[in-house]
Structures are given as C-alpha cells and as structure tokens.
Amino acid sequence: MPVAPTHTTMNQFVSAGNQLLVGGMPISRLAEQVGQTPFYAYDRNLLRSRVAELRAALPENVKLHFAMKANPMPAVVGFMAGQVDGIDVASAGELKIALDAGANPSEISFAGPGKRNSELRQAVAAGVLINIESFREIDILADISHELELAARVAVRVNPDFELKGSGMKMGGGPKQFGVDAELVPELLERVGEKKLAFEGFHLFAGSQNLKPESICEAQQKSYDLALALSRHAPSPVRFLNLGGGFGIPYFPGEKRLDLAPIGDNLKQLSHRAKTDFPNASLVIELGRYLVGEAGIYVSRIVDRKISRGHTFLVVDGGLNHHLSASGNFGQVIRKNYPVTIGNHVNADQTEIASVVGPLCTPLDILADRMTLAVSVPGDLVVVFQSGAYGASASPQRFLGHPEVIEVLV
Ligand SMILES: *Cc1c(COP(=O)(O)O)cnc(C)c1O
Numbered sequence: 318m319p320v321a322p323t324h325t326t327m328n329q330f331v332s333a334g335n336q337l338l339v340g341g342m343p344i345s346r347l348a349e350q351v352g353q354t355p356f357y358a359y360d361r362n363l364l365r366s367r368v369a370e371l372r373a374a375l376p377e378n379v380k381l382h383f384a385m386k387a388n389p390m391p392a393v394v395g396f397m398a399g400q401v402d403g404i405d406v407a408s409a410g411e412l413k414i415a416l417d418a419g420a421n422p423s424e425i426s427f428a429g430p431g432k433r434n435s436e437l438r439q440a441v442a443a444g445v446l447i448n449i450e451s452f453r454e455i456d457i458l459a460d461i462s463h464e465l466e467l468a469a470r471v472a473v474r475v476n477p478d479f480e481l482k483g484s485g486m487k488m489g490g491g492p493k494q495f496g497v498d499a500e501l502v503p504e505l506l507e508r509v510g511e512k513k514l515a516f517e518g519f520h521l522f523a524g525s526q527n528l529k530p531e532s533i534c535e536a537q538q539k540s541y542d543l544a545l546a547l548s549r550h551a552p553s554p555v556r557f558l559n560l561g562g563g564f565g566i567p568y569f570p571g572e573k574r575l576d577l578a579p580i581g582d583n584l585k586q587l588s589h590r591a592k593t594d595f596p597n598a599s600l601v602i603e604l605g606r607y608l609v610g611e612a613g614i615y616v617s618r619i620v621d622r623k624i625s626r627g628h629t630f631l632v633v634d635g636g637l638n639h640h641l642s643a644s645g646n647f648g649q650v651i652r653k654n655y656p657v658t659i660g661n662h663v664n665a666d667q668t669e670i671a672s673v674v675g676p677l678c679t680p681l682d683i684l685a686d687r688m689t690l691a692v693s694v695p696g697d698l699v700v701v702f703q704s705g706a707y708g709a710s711a712s713p714q715r716f717l718g719h720p721e722v723i724e725v726l727v
Contacts (some may be wrong), residue, residue, distance in 0.1 A: 320670050323690045324601060324656040326703040329363055329611050334489035336659040337700060338725030339562035339614065344660040344698055345674040347727065348616065354698070355617035355635030356723040359393055359705050363612035368400045370379045376585045380601045382426070382706065385411055385560065386705040387605025388613070392726040394418040397608065405603045406445075408686065409436040416443060426559070426603075428474055428520060437461055441469045443702040446557065448474040448520040448640050450496050450510040459512035468515040472557055474522070475547065481563050483526030489561075496520070499647075501545060504551040510552030518557035518598060519544040527564040530576050533563055534583040541587050545594050548703065554612045557567075563608035568703050569653040575607070583631050606706035613705020615640045616660060618683070619697045620676065629671040631690075633699050634673015636682040639722040643684055643701045644675075656684040660700035665691035673699050677717045 338359050348354055371381060380402040385394050389411055391705035396419040403424030404415040412632055415425050427440045428448040440447050441461045449471050463672055478499045480490030489495065497505050501526060509516050521540040540560045560661050564575055588600050599694040613709060617635035624630075637644035645652030657673060659665070669692045675682035684701055693699075716720050 319687065321654050321686060323568050323689065324654075325567055326432070327611075327658075330360075330614070330702070332663045335662050335664050336347035337658065337663050342727065344616065344696075344700065345697045347507040348618070348698060351723055351725055353720075353723060355615065355633070355639055356725060357390075357563065357611045357613055357615050357639075357704060359388070359390070359609065359724070361612075361634060361726055363391070364396060364609060367401060367608055367612065367636065371577065371608075374537055374581040376581065376588045377589055379584050380424075382424075382601055382603040383608055384561075384603045385415060385652075386710075387415055388609040389710050390724045391418060392422075392724075393609065396726060402607070402666050403601070405497065408696065409433075409439045412436075412439060412443060412445065415583050419457060421614065423497055426472065426520070426557075430520075435623065437489065438465075441465055441467055441555040444470065446470045446472055446517055448472050448496075448559075449505070450474045450507065452497075455505070455508050455512055458514055461658050462514065470516045470517055471509060472516075472518040472559065473497060473502055473509070473547075474520040475543065476701045477521055477523060477540060477543055479523070479536070481527060481536045483527055483529045487513065489521065495522070495540070499547070502547050503723070506547070506550040506552060508620075516552050518555045518559065518561040519547065520557075520561075522559075522561035522563075522603070527563045528565040528567065528572060528575055530579040532579055536561065536563065537580075537583055537587060541590070548595070549638075555595045557601055558595055558598045559601040560587075560680055562602050562604040562607065564604050566606055566610045566703060566706075568655055601641060601716075610703055610706035611701075615643065615704040617675075617699050618696045619693055619699060623692075623694060627686075629669060631634040631671050631693060632671045633673055633675060633684065635719075636677055636684060637679075638675070638677060638716045638719055639712050640684070640701060640704060640708055642671055642707050643704065644681060645683070646681055647707060647711060652683070652686065654685050654688055655704070657688055657690065657704070658700050659691040659693045660698040661689035662693060662697060
C-alpha cells in the first residue's frame, strides 16, 4: 500500500503537549467552546502577522486589497477591513458584507463577469469602484448614473494578451469570460468617455495560486506595460492601477512558502516608474488566499474507525460538504493531500497509516488518503491545515443533508 509523501511542517500553529494551540487555546478546549464539530477556526494573530509580513516586504505606497471571496465570513471581513487598504468584492452579496464590515466604499472594488443590472445599481449607489468587464456594462452604468444623478466610478478589467505562468488557475490570456480583451480596450475607453463615466483606472488579474516569484514578477511587469500602453486611450488620468495578485500558499508535499523578496523588489521598481508614468495613481495588489489561507484550520471529529482489508479508515463527521478543496474536488487535476494532523495527539509516539474520510455516500469524500497519522480513536480531532481560504463558502453544504459547518474567529 503506497504511503502519501509528507508535507512541510505547518509551523504557523504551535502546540503544547499533545494539543495543537489555536488562538492560544488547546484544540480540545476550543472544540468545547465552539460546542460542536466540525468547525473552521481562523486565527486573528496569524491574519495580522501575514499582513505585517507583506507590508514589510512591499513598498509602502502599494495598496493591499483583500479579495473577500477567499473568505467571506463577516467577522473575518470585518477584521481584515481594519488591516488592509481595501476590499475586493465579486457580487452584491459580498458588497453588503464589506459595507457592513465598515470597509470604506472609496476603497471597495467590484469585479465579476456577469454583474446583474440590480448589482450595478447597488454598486453605483454605494459609490464603489466598478471593474467593467463588457461593453454592456457601460451602457447600463450610463443609464444608472443618469437616473441616480451619480457618476459611476469605473475601472476597466483587461483580459491581458499573456498568461500567469505556472499558475494553479489561469484567469487571463487567450479567450476568457473575465474582463475585456486588451485589443478591444481602446474602443471601450472611448465609449467610457462618451458616456461620461468616472474613469479611474485598470484592473488586471492573470491567475491564482502561484508559488513562483519570477512568474508573478513577470506578470506584474507585463500588466504594468499593458496598462501604460492602454492609458494613452484613457479619458482621464489613471488613479488606480490594480496589478492583480496570484500569490500562492503551500498545500502539497514539496511545496514551499513564496519568497516575497523578489516580488517586493519588482514592485519597488514599478512604483518608481509609476511616479512618472502614472503620477496620480495608486498601485494596488489584491490577494485572497495568501492573506487568509494559512490562518485557518478545519476541525472534524472521528466518529468511527474501520479496518477494511487491512486499510485503516478514520470516518469523521465532516468532509467534502464543508471542505471541497481539501477533498481534491475544487479545481485540482490530481488529488493530493492537504496537510492533516490529529489535533489532540500532535506529538504522539505511535503513528499509523490511515485514510480520513467523511460521512457522505461517495468515494470522493476523502480528507486524507493513506497518510502517516497519530494512532487515533473515535472522539479524536482531525485538523486540516491551510483551510482559511475557499473552505466553507466554496463547498456544497447541502449535499446529503448534514448540518452546516460553524466558523469561528479566535
Ligand atoms: C479570486 C480572485 C482573487 C483572489 O485570488 P486568490 O488566489 O485567492 O488570491 C483576486 N482577484 C480576482 C479578480 C479574483 O477573481
């Protein structure tokens, strides 16, 4: 029976004795406080220190936005709103959470390929920046601006003519549903001017989950150069230049944390160039997963321990219905294990090879496939690390009718 390779230690969480500590509390006690399993716990100290780490590595004048689709829990968005310079939303539902959280509307931007008329209207009324992704949106926004007597604030989301190399998920280059193809942008900008929308800048987002600094730097440079070329067609000076993000986190064996130093250097050069090319503009980067992913864990409890033909299965009370990504069914081509531990036996001497599976009637419901884990019994707590992004909100919670997962910020 092949055993899964091991991960880099998830050293952002420390332990005391056999207990993983979350927000300073032993995991067994935290489970009592929460009152039920499964749950997600997000550690606010880790959120804060991640932002501090980024600020230290990036030039001071680069603005840091949180793409809240990575974790829309209201308490997390509220906390992050106080840490970053702006929130990026992708629906009117997210816009509501961001506004409730106290985010400044002048620093909220709204992107997404199919914004409904009602969503555009809400965004204009709120005074947030709308990243235009089609010619249709211009005409609708012009009507809304006229009716509300409020100029729509817009940036143009460009579908670049290049890709983010080595990215988990590509969102630019080639034919895409996102943004407007770079070659059509001059014509679009003319229309923005004719319709008297308040043009404020460009938004480029090439891809996601990238662990190669050189690819991220290259995409940032190309995005900058493309925005510079397109800015010659702009109806007014650029005020925001959003160069995207794509910073990844390590999930799988062999992956290492992203080296921020070269990215910081690259952004320093770009922000230096921007002083002459875009004298009125702020450079923005927007990150989701990188800000929140490592600060979260998913905790489930072992319900049953079964041996099937020599293979040990730990059946827990949660699974793909709460954590689709960890099950390998959210965009992965080949299933690989997230880092997993038994949270109340983190320093156990006795280990075994076991698979952690959920209660759903589908073989896709796997949280760990043949990993080396502490020997454990029903009642023990299985922890999945790197679970702060694309967890609860990105999972089919109603599938098979189990209770919804609880989320806590500690
Ligand atoms: C999803 C998304 C993000 C966040 O991506 P991460 O990989 O979580 O950092 C940022 N910007 C846009 C436009 C997105 O669609």
